[in-house]
Amino acid sequence: WIPLAQSTANHSIHAWSKAIEQLIYHPEQSSSTILRADILSDEEGVDSSIGHLRCKRRLVRNILPRRPNLDKNLEQVCEVYMNRQGSEGIATLTPILPSDNADEVPYYHPKVRSLAFHFCKDNDESAITRFYIVPSRFYIVPFEEEQAFNAITSPQSRLSRTALLLLDLQSRLAFGVENGYKKRVEHDLIVDRKDYQELYMQLRDRHASFLMETWCESTDPGKHVFEDLGIVTFIILLWRTIFPQTNGRPPNFVDVGCGNGLLVYLLAKEGFTGFGVDVQARKSWDQYRNCCSEVDLRVESIDPPAMCSGTTSSNLFPEGSFLIGNHADELTSWLPLMAHCTPNCSGLVNIPCCRFDLDGTISSRSKYPIDEKEIEAIVGKQNLTKTMQEIQRGPFAEADTTSRNIAYLRYISHLHLQAGWQLEKEALRIPSTKNWAFVGRKRI
Ligand SMILES: C[S@@+](CC[C@H](N)C(=O)[O-])C[C@H]1O[C@@H](n2cnc3c(N)ncnc32)[C@H](O)[C@@H]1O
Incomplete structure (x- = not known):
């Protein structure tokens, strides 16, 4: 896993996990080329862990592009891990690809094997954590070392920009959850x-x-x-x-x-x-x-x-x-x-x-x-x-x-x-x- 972007998080882990849920349900919020995601399965308490974090939830979603004639859909496994105390969490998003090849990844998705949002407390600034100021990170698993190097060294690269965009969206969603944001307008009440x-x-x-x-x-x-x-x-x-x-x-x-x-x-x-x-x-x-x-x-x-x-x-x-x-x-x-x-x-x-x-x-x-x-x-x-x-x-x-x-x-x-x-x-x-x-x- 390679860290790509980082920001302070002025919100709780509860708001973080709600924001992650929204990102999983609504990928169209992060890209205008995505139409929507259909949730194919949703399991709780899955027997899997990353270090001391246990998998709380695993969803499989099917991401549909807005222009299906230009790009294909993508199935993706989304897993949310938490520690026992509920103070740290990781959400991984992993495309299911026919082969381990970057060309299989559709245009609207970063060309990576997997990406993750990490919510954790920063030991150096533990005083801040008490006020719910917690760093969160955006990680990727690159296909090639060279790609990883370029992604990290060049903040202008598409991958870095996507990382920042996703992290920014996640922060805004979490901020909205924390401040009781309600959708202003309900759509789709008469037609599905x-x-x-x-x-x-x-x-x-x-x-x-x-x-x-x-x-x-x-x-x-x-x-x-x-x-x-x-x-x-x-x-x-x-x-x-x-x-x-x-x-x-x-x-x-x-x-x-x-x-x-x-x-x-x-x-x-x-x-x-x-x-x-x-x-x-x-x-x-x-x-x-x-x-x-x-x-x-x-x-x-x-x-x-x-x-x-x-x-x-x-x-x-x-x-x-x-x-x-x-x-x-x-x-x-x-x-x-x-x-x-x-x-x-x-x-x-x-x-x-x-x-x-x-x-x-x-x-x-x-x-x-x-x-x-x-x-x-x-x-x-x-x-x-x-x-x-x-x-x-x-x-x-x-x-x-x-x-x-x-x-x-x-x-x-x-x-x-x-x-x-x-x-x-x-x-x-x-x-x-x-x-x-x-x-x-x-x-x-
Ligand atoms: C703003 S335009 C909208 C046209 C069209 N419905 C659209 O959305 O593109 C309003 C239209 O209503 C028509 N209109 C207004 N009063 C009318 C009337 N008394 N009889 C017939 N047409 C009328 C006008 O000529 C105009 O074309």
Whole structure:
């Protein structure tokens, strides 16, 4: 074992072992090229030791790369050792390779046989240990002596930089544990993370390069293509939960304020029936129609008050439609009510962006108080706590603009409930800060 990096640790061994657990469960935190790890086995009290340290836990994980066509997955044995007093620990991470060859190690993993985090007390500074200032080290077992030499002598080497990065991440995670850090946003409450990742990669492989190459709008293709691929992934998985009898297919969908039509194109290419509506056609529309005859994009100015007042049925959406509002501006606040007025509406997804109120003005309020009594009258006493918690869920208020956004999301929550939809929200895994999706899949 060769020491590669060292730092003081301003945390307890308990925080260290929790941080190690997080590193094992979530290797994607240390590298953007890693998708996730699946835990294949997890044993406690294994009969193995390193010196005076006994193996407390052995996990085998399968690390999956974000781009499986470029790199392969890697199985790895992760072992956590502790001394009897619980003051020292070592966590080893050892790839399982077909042969003892550095070329077998995928790109996203350091080219080493094994690596380890060591938490121990420094004898020279024993006074410090009393205040939980404990050195921890990052070790490697190199394939070759020469490699070890280079790694140690050159702090600029990739290996040394990785060591520092991992040690830094481990320290930050342990610091978070010590200070009671709670995840700010819970993801994956409506659709499963694994299902999302798998479908997202399939859709990306099927569509991304064509869409990037043929982009004809003046906007940034990188932003739109990957964001809409994420939204479509979420919608398709959501539909599987709502329409199990029809293999995840709604009777019809309407993308309200569909803009460039990309979402409609992707859903049509994936075999779903529906259309998009916007007040003006976009350059991309003809291109999408030429590529896929099922792409149905319509120029129409939606008049929500007329549609919802019941005085006209001319522009009601088809019976059973599922409504989608993605950053639909003036239509966002009306969407729950439009869904309510659509005959047998099968649900809605509403992703707010600009803060348009029902009267078409942009809201600048930074607070939106909600009366619990009114919510109780809507959802009933038994659902009050759950609904109030769901109203509270949202982005963190850090800046003034965020607090205005939070107030707006509370306003949309209120309208959603008033229109008779059970409130569910998901923080979408998309590269946008306006990523909160309001889901209506059940009536109150
Ligand atoms: C911010 S853009 C979003 C477009 C698209 N959904 C997206 O995410 O790329 C909002 C769209 O809503 C459309 N829109 C706003 N009010 C509308 C109305 N009353 N009828 C039809 N479309 C409307 C606008 O023309 C615009 O294209």
